[in-house]
Amino acid sequence: MRNFDRILDYLKNYSGRPLKIMEVCGTHTSAIIKGGIRELLSDKIKLVSGPGCPVCVTQQSYIDALIKLSRKSGTVIVTYSDMLKVPGSTSSLSMAQAEGSRVKMIYSPLDILPEAIENPDITYIIAAIGFETTAPVYCLMLEEIISKGIQNIRFLTSIKKIIPALELLCADDIDAFIAPGHVTAIIGSNAYVELSGKYKKPFTVTGFTSENIVISLYNLVHMVESGRYAVDNIYKSVVNATGNLKAQSILNKYFVVGDAYWRGIGRILQSGLYLREEYRMYDVGSFELVGNEDVDTLCSCGEVITGKIQPSDCAFYGNACTPFNPLGPCMVSSEGACGVYYINKG
Amino acid sequence: MKITMAHGSGGKETSELIKTIFTKHIGNEILSRQEDSAILQMNGKIAYTTDSFVVTPLVFKGGDIGKLAICGTVNDLLMAGAHPQYISAGFIIEEGMDFELLETIVISMAESAREAGVKIVAADTKVINGNGGIYINTSGIGFIPDDRILSVENCKVGDCVILSGDLGDHHACIYSSRMGIQNDISSDAMPLCKLVDALFDNDIKVNCMRDVTRGGLATILNELSEGSKCAIDIDENSIPVGDATAGLCSILGLDPLFMGNEGKFVAIVSPEHALKALEILHSTPGGENAAIIGKISEGKGVKLTTKIGGKRLLNVLYGEGLPRIC
Amino acid sequence: MCVATVGLIESIDGRIASVNIKNNILRVDIGIVDAKVGDYVLVHAGCAIEVVNRELADEIDSLYDEIEAAFNA
Numbered sequence: 001m002r003n004f005d006r007i008l009d010y011l012k013n014y015s016g017r018p019l020k021i022m023e024v025c026g027t028h029t030s031a032i033i034k035g036g037i038r039e040l041l042s043d044k045i046k047l048v049s050g051p052g053c054p055v056c057v058t059q060q061s062y063i064d065a066l067i068k069l070s071r072k073s074g075t076v077i078v079t080y081s082d083m084l085k086v087p088g089s090t091s092s093l094s095m096a097q098a099e100g101s102r103v104k105m106i107y108s109p110l111d112i113l114p115e116a117i118e119n120p121d122i123t124y125i126i127a128a129i130g131f132e133t134t135a136p137v138y139c140l141m142l143e144e145i146i147s148k149g150i151q152n153i154r155f156l157t158s159i160k161k162i163i164p165a166l167e168l169l170c171a172d173d174i175d176a177f178i179a180p181g182h183v184t185a186i187i188g189s190n191a192y193v194e195l196s197g198k199y200k201k202p203f204t205v206t207g208f209t210s211e212n213i214v215i216s217l218y219n220l221v222h223m224v225e226s227g228r229y230a231v232d233n234i235y236k237s238v239v240n241a242t243g244n245l246k247a248q249s250i251l252n253k254y255f256v257v258g259d260a261y262w263r264g265i266g267r268i269l270q271s272g273l274y275l276r277e278e279y280r281m282y283d284v285g286s287f288e289l290v291g292n293e294d295v296d297t298l299c300s301c302g303e304v305i306t307g308k309i310q311p312s313d314c315a316f317y318g319n320a321c322t323p324f325n326p327l328g329p330c331m332v333s334s335e336g337a338c339g340v341y342y343i344n345k346g
Numbered sequence: 347m348k349i350t351m352a353h354g355s356g357g358k359e360t361s362e363l364i365k366t367i368f369t370k371h372i373g374n375e376i377l378s379r380q381e382d383s384a385i386l387q388m389n390g391k392i393a394y395t396t397d398s399f400v401v402t403p404l405v406f407k408g409g410d411i412g413k414l415a416i417c418g419t420v421n422d423l424l425m426a427g428a429h430p431q432y433i434s435a436g437f438i439i440e441e442g443m444d445f446e447l448l449e450t451i452v453i454s455m456a457e458s459a460r461e462a463g464v465k466i467v468a469a470d471t472k473v474i475n476g477n478g479g480i481y482i483n484t485s486g487i488g489f490i491p492d493d494r495i496l497s498v499e500n501c502k503v504g505d506c507v508i509l510s511g512d513l514g515d516h517h518a519c520i521y522s523s524r525m526g527i528q529n530d531i532s533s534d535a536m537p538l539c540k541l542v543d544a545l546f547d548n549d550i551k552v553n554c555m556r557d558v559t560r561g562g563l564a565t566i567l568n569e570l571s572e573g574s575k576c577a578i579d580i581d582e583n584s585i586p587v588g589d590a591t592a593g594l595c596s597i598l599g600l601d602p603l604f605m606g607n608e609g610k611f612v613a614i615v616s617p618e619h620a621l622k623a624l625e626i627l628h629s630t631p632g633g634e635n636a637a638i639i640g641k642i643s644e645g646k647g648v649k650l651t652t653k654i655g656g657k658r659l660l661n662v663l664y665g666e667g668l669p670r671i672c
Numbered sequence: 673m674c675v676a677t678v679g680l681i682e683s684i685d686g687r688i689a690s691v692n693i694k695n696n697i698l699r700v701d702i703g704i705v706d707a708k709v710g711d712y713v714l715v716h717a718g719c720a721i722e723v724v725n726r727e728l729a730d731e732i733d734s735l736y737d738e739i740e741a742a743f744n745a
Contacts, residue, residue: 003736008655026672027674034601036656053672080717081668107525107598107669108718110701130717133674134671137719140687140703182674185714185722210654211732219739226743234735236728238714244722247704323664343661522696529696593694596677597715670675671717 004211007218014042016225020173021045021217022307024166025180026053027208029337033344035210037217045221048307049330049337051165052180054129055082056305056329056336057262058158061289062129063088066156069125069284070101077103078112079127086329093127109141116153125284128157132186132251135159135273139250142279157274157286160260163191164271170199174307176220178213179205181235188243192231200229207235254279259290263329264302299328304337311338318342347445354439354473367449368469371456372435376467384467386432386487393428395419396485404447404480406523408515408532411482412451414608416458417535418559419486424542425555425611427496428488433459434468436483440476451480462537494546498573500553505642506620507578508613510541510627511586511635513563517605518591521598521669531590535608536632542611544630550623551616558611561663562604566612567648568662578648580640580660599670603650604663614642676716678724681709691715 001009023029029049032038038047051057063086070077070093077093084094084105097103106112109126116124128138138155145153162183169177179192184205192203202223206216212234219232233239251273260272272290275283299321300314311317311330321327323339330336352359369378376384399415409417416433423430435455439448459466464486515534522529538557545552554574556566563585571578587595587602595602609632615623620638627633648660679693684702691700691713700713702720707713713720 003733004654007736025674033658034652035654036650036652036658037654039657040655055672080671082671084668085665105525105668107527110718111526130671131674133676133721134717136704136721137701137717140701140719143703180674182676182714182716182721207730210652210656212730214654215732215735215739222739222743228742232739232742234730234738237724237726237730238722244704246706247721250704339664343664344659527696527698531696590695593677593696597675597693597696597698599675672674 007214008040011041011045011214011217011221014044014221016044018044019046019175019221019224020048020307021176021178021220022048022050022169022174023178024050024052024162025183026056026336028178028180028206028213029053029340031208031210031213033340035213037210037213040214041217045217048174048310049305050169050307051262051265051305052131052162052183053305053336054131054158054160055086055332056301057160057265058086058129058329059261059263059289060089062156062158063092065285065289066093066127067091067096069156070096070103074121075102075123075125077101077127078106078109078124079103081105083127083129085326085332087326109137112153113141113144113150116150117148120152122152124153126153126155128155128159131160131162131183133182135251135255136186136247139254142254142282145282153282154284155275155282155286156284159255159273160262161257161271161273163195164268165262165265166195168265168268169306170195170201172306174201175224176201177203178216178220179203181205181207181239184243185238186244186247188241189231189233189239190241191243196229196231202229203231205231205233205235205239258287261290264299264305301328301330301338304330311341314338349439349441349443349445349448349473351441351473354471360471363471367452368471371452372459372466372469374465374467376465377469384432386467391490393423393426393488393490394485395422396483397422398481398483400481401520402479403523404451406519406533407530408519409535410451410454411480412454413458413535415482415484416455416462416464417537417608419484420462420464420537420539421557421611423486423488424538425557426488426490427494428490430462430464430486430488430539432467432487433464434485435466436469437471438481439471439473440479441473442476442478443480444478448480458537462539496552496554498554498570501570501574501576501614501642503576503642503644504617505553505614506617506638507580507640507642508615508620508623508627509563509585509637509639510611510613510633512588512591513558513585513607513610514587514591514595514602514605516608517667518594521600522594525598525669527594527597529590529594531594533608534610538609538611538632541627541630541633544626545613545623548622548626550626551619552613553616554614555611558607560606562606562667563612564603564648564660565662567660570614571646571648574642575646577643577645578640579643580648580650582650582652584637584639586635586637600667603660604667674716676714676721678712679715681707681711681713684709689720691720
């Protein structure tokens with residue numbers, strides 16, 4: 001039998017105690033659905049979504065602030081498409097665009113630099129969301145902005161650090177973690193060692209192919225079964241123990257750590273990155289958003305992304321909350337856990 | 347030179363525009379009569395369809411909005427089993443549109459019409475305020491031979507699902523242009539006449555066809571599943587996707603199953619004819635990468651067996667199929 | 673949270689590399705990696721976030737052996 005078949009066999013026939021394994025990262029949630037991986041597992045292995053989806057954890061007040069900025073004349077909001085439909089308290093960027101706001105969709109924020117240079121009278125506001133994977137891109141942009149003396153680009157940031165959120169989750173009833181491969185390329189697999197030791201939970205740093213995810217699950221279940229609480233790395237081609245030191249250095253140069261508000265979860269101490277004071281002239285109010293609490297009582301996204309409930313357990317799932325009319329970010333099209341679940345389960 | 351509001355007023359400028367661009371390139375004996383309506387002789391069953399085209403950018407690798415406007419409507423007629431015959435074209439042109447660009451688009455329509463063997467027999471132009479854009483509506487008529495009875499209700503358990511070629515190229519081409527990503531991906535826009543005729547000319551038992559346009563393969567298969575009241579099982583390993591399109595999808599987080607095409611169709615074919623149908627498509631221009639991707643089965647819904655043997659329920663496209671960062 | 677893909681650096685001009693991802697050519701900022709022409713890099717949002725070490729490619733059989741060895745140790 002091929003080794004991969006042995007792995008599939010083991011996972012399908014696992015009959016130990018019920019396990020709850022968290023796919024921390026939204027891209028893993030997507031990949032697991034695309035690979036049809038849940039159907040290959042024993043009923044005793046439950047996969048739950050995690051908070052590693054920057055769109056899902058961006059606070060409502062951030063969306064509201066972006067929409068307000070978009071209504072100023074001579075302003076263009078520069079954003080990834082993922083953000084367009086996320087509901088704020090009353091509207092979304094997509095709705096604001098329909099009402100006349102200028103919103104530009106980009107693959108990389110760096111793509112806007114030539115346009116910004118050509119149009120010095122327009123202010124370009126970057127919707128700078130993401131985790132440690134994406135944060136260095138904004139740093140590289142700042143280097144360009146400063147060296148070229150570009151005066152018309154600003155940032156509204158909602159950048160989160162994954163470890164503080166994982167610490168909350170380790171204290172919960174999650175048995176094991178599929179650690180996000182690309183964040184870990186930046187922060188290094190050593191970042192999880194303290195959590196793993198303190199809470200006795202295994203982590204496996206995982207890539208994004210179906211095969212790699214399946215092998216990761218095999219590893220995690222083995223680790224739980226054998227009582228081995230460690231941090232393993234099966235994405236060695238891009239991840240090492242200490243991470244990308246150049247990236248970490250540039251993050252440290254431009255950003256300072258502060259508390260951050262995670263939609264559906266609440267304030268997590270020291271979990272956000274903000275432009276340092278000497279660069280804050282390029283910021284349009286990110287730090288002031290931290291204190292804003294959501295008045296978001298309807299949405300259960302917080303419980304979904306901390307693995308407490310499955311999307312279908314939410315009272316509004318599939319009736320008041322669908323991809324056509326999302327109450328919360330998790331249901332926005334195919335980007336969030338609830339949206340992925342709805343679209344693929346029917 | 348630019349289009350102005352005067353070109354839409356119905357006066358001298360309008361007739362100059364019609365003469366120098368429209369009649370010159372898409373004129374034929376019916377259109378050039380310049381009557382208020384085209385007079386056509388019809389006997390037997392006809393198929394009749396309409397579609398509107400609003401794509402941006404207006405010109406892209408492999409085509410333009412004009413080519414799409416003809417191919418889209420021609421292909422809809424073909425999918426009903428019809429021989430496409432006559433097309434009408436309505437143009438809503440925004441003032442400021444470049445004359446040369448408009449002419450390029452109309453020439454493209456003329457070429458596509460010739461390739462598809464159709465005549466543009468009715469046309470209209472209007473000019474509105476705007477920024478130089480254009481929107482085109484085409485409607486089409488085709489004759490259905492008596493021996494071609496295509497319907498989703500004909501699909502039955504055991505029928506094979508054949509896809510005529512690589513998925514996603516048109517959508518990939520448009521997004522590459524919009525996001526400034528450099529590659530050689532061309533829109534697959536083409537009239538499907540040769541491929542469809544090849545199947546019928548060789549007596550292939552085709553039960554139903556659909557072109558794989560907006561919403562992609564997943565959306566079309568869901569329509570077929572619902573219409574036939576059957577399940578459709580497909581195998582991810584057999585779905586053809588070009589390398590460059592796969593590469594673009596990996597950059598932008600797109601999924602080829604939900605990406606639009608303008609020159610691809612699925613044919614639901616009786617199992618005893620499936621291999622012959624595949625051979626015929628392979629030897630016809632445009633069908634080189636055709637593949638049997640699955641079959642009709644009992645139950646409901648569209649089920650994909652993934653590359654590693656997992657199972658995934660495929661739904662219709664939700665949202666707009668936009669690029670992702672996460 | 674991170675759609676990223678691997679491509680080959682075909683040329684470099686200052687801090688911008690021309691990266692080939694299955695014949696899609698992307699302009700990629702290589703400011704946070706030490707990379708040269710001929711290297712494969714992991715690209716996210718127009719930025720190379722790591723150089724790919726192809727010798728450590730995450731191959732099924734070697735990963736399986738590693739996991740079994742750790743399990744049996």
